[in-house]
Structure formats: C-alpha cells, structure tokens
Amino acid sequence: MKAVVYRGARNLGIEERDPAPPGPGELRIAVAYTGICGTDLHIYHGDMDARVGDSAIIGHEMSGRVAAIGADASGWSVGQAVTVMPTRPCGRCAACWGGNSHICHAMNFLGIDSPGAMQSSWTVPQELVLPLPDGLPLDHAALVEPTAVAVHDVRRGNVAAGHQVVVVGGGPVGVLIAAVAQGRGARVVLVEPDASRRTIADGLGIEAVDPAATDVVALVNDRTGGAGADVAFEVSGAAAGVATAVDVLTTRGRLVMVAIHPRPRPVDLHRFFWRELELLGARLYQRDDMTEAIRLVASGAVPAGQLISRIEPVEAVTAAFTALEGGGVMKVLIDWREEGR
Structure with a gap:
C-alpha cells in the first residue's frame, strides 16, 4: 500500500508500507478519496509538530469500502461503502465523564495523533466507522466529515x-x-x-x-x-x-x-x-452530527459535488496542498482508487 507521510514543514513523502491486517473489532478500509482540510495545511506548514511526529500518516476526511473484517467485528460486508469518524476519546477525563467526549481532554484524533486516512489501506476500530447509503458517490462522501463540522457549528448556534x-x-x-x-x-x-x-x-x-x-x-x-x-x-x-x-x-x-x-x-x-x-x-462534532451530515450529503441538501475543485492522484499530493495554499479553490481530494488493491 501507499501512504502520504509528513516529514517536516512543507515536506511530504509517499512511502510503500505493509497494510495492517484488522485485529479483533477492526475493519481494514480500501480508501477511495481523502480530502485536504485547513488542519492538514497547519500540519504541512509545521504548526503542529508538537502533536504530529516525523513520518506520520496524516489526513482524516475520507470515504472508502470495507476490504477486510477482523474477528468480533459484526454487521459489515466486504465492499460496503463507509466513512470514518476520526475521533477516539479517552473515556476517563472530565469532558468524557460529563457527556462531552467529542472534546475529550486527551483526544486521539486520527490523522494528527495517530495514523490517518492518507493511505490506500486504513485499519480502524469498527466503532469509528459509519455506513454510507447506496448510490452516494464516494468523492461526495469524502465531504461528510467537514459537513459534520458545519452541522455541529449550526447546532451550537x-x-x-x-x-x-x-x-x-x-x-x-x-x-x-x-x-x-x-x-x-x-x-x-x-x-x-x-x-x-x-x-x-x-x-x-x-x-x-x-x-x-x-x-x-x-x-x-x-x-x-x-x-x-x-x-x-x-x-x-x-x-x-x-x-x-x-x-x-x-x-x-x-x-x-x-x-x-x-x-x-x-x-x-x-x-x-x-x-x-x-x-x-465549536471544536469538533458528535456521532449524531456525522449521521446528519451523511443524510445531507446523500440527499443533495449539501451540494458536495459543487464544492470539489480538484481531484488529484497521490503522486500529486504536494501540488494539491500548494493549490489550497494559493486560494481560489474549495475542496481538493486525493484519489486512491487505483492504489493498494
């Protein structure tokens, strides 16, 4: 499989790595598209080096299909279209105890604190995975996570x-x-x-x-x-x-x-x-926000397709980041569909 790794400010590399087989309760996802967001740009500029280590796999906006199912993972099928809610709360801090685990004080945010979605094969716990409805284009589905941000923000307001x-x-x-x-x-x-x-x-x-x-x-x-x-x-x-x-x-x-x-x-x-x-x-989002975001994108109430400015192959990932820096574009996606199959 291929992965985009952060090697320091303004330095991204593409590496070949062995895909991680799914363990108990995990799914391996064949990633279709990964979106680049403002947080990824902060990482690219070197502004988050205190959290993001060298050779870290970044990215968290994505869509894909289930490729392998680990033991004890149930309710899934190979080929099923999915997205991932990239947040793993600790379950022990004051925020988690107070019912606000989406702003956990020790949050493990996938793509920042642990390996993220800019890889052709991504293994994650099944509780972070959400199914996508039939017929939803996977490039549009890559905008579910930022739509969940918007849903949460509007609810906060x-x-x-x-x-x-x-x-x-x-x-x-x-x-x-x-x-x-x-x-x-x-x-x-x-x-x-x-x-x-x-x-x-x-x-x-x-x-x-x-x-x-x-x-x-x-x-x-x-x-x-x-x-x-x-x-x-x-x-x-x-x-x-x-x-x-x-x-x-x-x-x-x-x-x-x-x-x-x-x-x-x-x-x-x-x-x-x-x-x-x-x-x-308004920092992140809750699972209900993700569910509502899927509904909005699938129904066309959020015109995801019209917000996608460019889709680039993984080999052009640096150019994709540069395009976002230059302004004049909305959402840029990395296409993984021909990688790691």
Missing part, C-alpha cells in the same frame, strides 16, 4: 428558521455552514474577500459579499430593521473577521467561534456587556 445569520469566511467550512443554516430556513450572508470563492457560493444560492466593497454591518442592519444578526460564525481566522462577527450581532446574539486562531485577538468586550452577547466555541 441554535440556528432556526427566520434567523439572520452572518458567516465570516467563505472557505469550505464557511460555505458548508451557510448551506446547513439555509437548509434550516435561516437568511444567510457570507462574508468573503476572495472573488472566486464568492462566485462558488453565489452558484450555490448563498449570498456572498466582499467586505472591502460592502459595509456588512450596514447591510445586515438594513435587512433586520436595525436589529442585527441573530447568529454570526467566525470562520476566517482573521482579527478583522472577529470584529465583523461581533459588530453585526443583535441584542443577545450569538457568536460561534469556528476558526482556529493561533494567537489572541482583540475583542470588543464592552459590546458583549452592552448587548448581552454570547460567545460559543
């Missing part, structure tokens, strides 16, 4: 029909949040400076505006009779994005922090005091 929502940042997760929120009946404005990303969003029926050309606060106030947005999602990771997300909110509005900010950001706490705003973190 308690978005409901009729709400005015502002999403700051129009990358893949931002667009998915906008799509999921609109599916709940919310009115959405997406704020994104990149013209190509705005074009993609517009093509999906999501109103996208350029913050350099549009006064977002004035636009939202005009739409809401001066009240402001019920919920804002900060997905840009930029200081200006934080300011916009705070400024657009109505009285007792909710700000959902989605982006990973590598350094502290100035926040207008007086506005939080004055309008009794709420700040909510």
Whole structure:
C-alpha cells in the first residue's frame, strides 16, 4: 500500500508500507478519496509538530469500502461503502465523564495523533466507522466529515428558521455552514474577500459579499430593521473577521467561534456587556452530527459535488496542498482508487 507521510514543514513523502491486517473489532478500509482540510495545511506548514511526529500518516476526511473484517467485528460486508469518524476519546477525563467526549481532554484524533486516512489501506476500530447509503458517490462522501463540522457549528448556534445569520469566511467550512443554516430556513450572508470563492457560493444560492466593497454591518442592519444578526460564525481566522462577527450581532446574539486562531485577538468586550452577547466555541462534532451530515450529503441538501475543485492522484499530493495554499479553490481530494488493491 501507499501512504502520504509528513516529514517536516512543507515536506511530504509517499512511502510503500505493509497494510495492517484488522485485529479483533477492526475493519481494514480500501480508501477511495481523502480530502485536504485547513488542519492538514497547519500540519504541512509545521504548526503542529508538537502533536504530529516525523513520518506520520496524516489526513482524516475520507470515504472508502470495507476490504477486510477482523474477528468480533459484526454487521459489515466486504465492499460496503463507509466513512470514518476520526475521533477516539479517552473515556476517563472530565469532558468524557460529563457527556462531552467529542472534546475529550486527551483526544486521539486520527490523522494528527495517530495514523490517518492518507493511505490506500486504513485499519480502524469498527466503532469509528459509519455506513454510507447506496448510490452516494464516494468523492461526495469524502465531504461528510467537514459537513459534520458545519452541522455541529449550526447546532451550537441554535440556528432556526427566520434567523439572520452572518458567516465570516467563505472557505469550505464557511460555505458548508451557510448551506446547513439555509437548509434550516435561516437568511444567510457570507462574508468573503476572495472573488472566486464568492462566485462558488453565489452558484450555490448563498449570498456572498466582499467586505472591502460592502459595509456588512450596514447591510445586515438594513435587512433586520436595525436589529442585527441573530447568529454570526467566525470562520476566517482573521482579527478583522472577529470584529465583523461581533459588530453585526443583535441584542443577545450569538457568536460561534469556528476558526482556529493561533494567537489572541482583540475583542470588543464592552459590546458583549452592552448587548448581552454570547460567545460559543465549536471544536469538533458528535456521532449524531456525522449521521446528519451523511443524510445531507446523500440527499443533495449539501451540494458536495459543487464544492470539489480538484481531484488529484497521490503522486500529486504536494501540488494539491500548494493549490489550497494559493486560494481560489474549495475542496481538493486525493484519489486512491487505483492504489493498494
């Protein structure tokens, strides 16, 4: 089998490795597609070396088919289409004891803390595997995991029909949040400076505006009779994005922090005091979020196919990462279908 390994900042290698046979309660999956996300870019840039070791197999967004079934694994069949929820909580920390195992204090996140999905053959515990419905294209299914992020974020924001929502940042997760929120009946404005990303969003029926050309606060106030947005999602990771997300909110509005900010950001706490705003973190997702994401992608409610900008063979993995760095693309997938069979 082939695997993409991280060898240090901006250095990815492709190695031949022996596939791990499934042990008791495990499945070996023939990976079809692996998506590249913002976390993978952080790894590629060397920003997560404290967690990701040398020659680690990265990646966690994926789809594939069951290739082998270990002893004591039941309910599966060879050839069955599946995806993986790449989180293994410890079951012992305060978060796990409190029913919040998705933000376990000692989380083993596959593709970061242990081998991930950028390999043609991936062996994982069966409890992390979810079946996919018949007829769902496997390239579309590779977007289930980021869709689960969006589902969880929208749930954290308690978005409901009729709400005015502002999403700051129009990358893949931002667009998915906008799509999921609109599916709940919310009115959405997406704020994104990149013209190509705005074009993609517009093509999906999501109103996208350029913050350099549009006064977002004035636009939202005009739409809401001066009240402001019920919920804002900060997905840009930029200081200006934080300011916009705070400024657009109505009285007792909710700000959902989605982006990973590598350094502290100035926040207008007086506005939080004055309008009794709420700040909510949104880190990962729960199994119900994954199940709902599968339903949304399979039904076409989330137009996964329209978000896939490029599909590259494993030999072009570095070019795939470079394409994401350059902007102007949404989701880039690595195609493993001809490898490791």
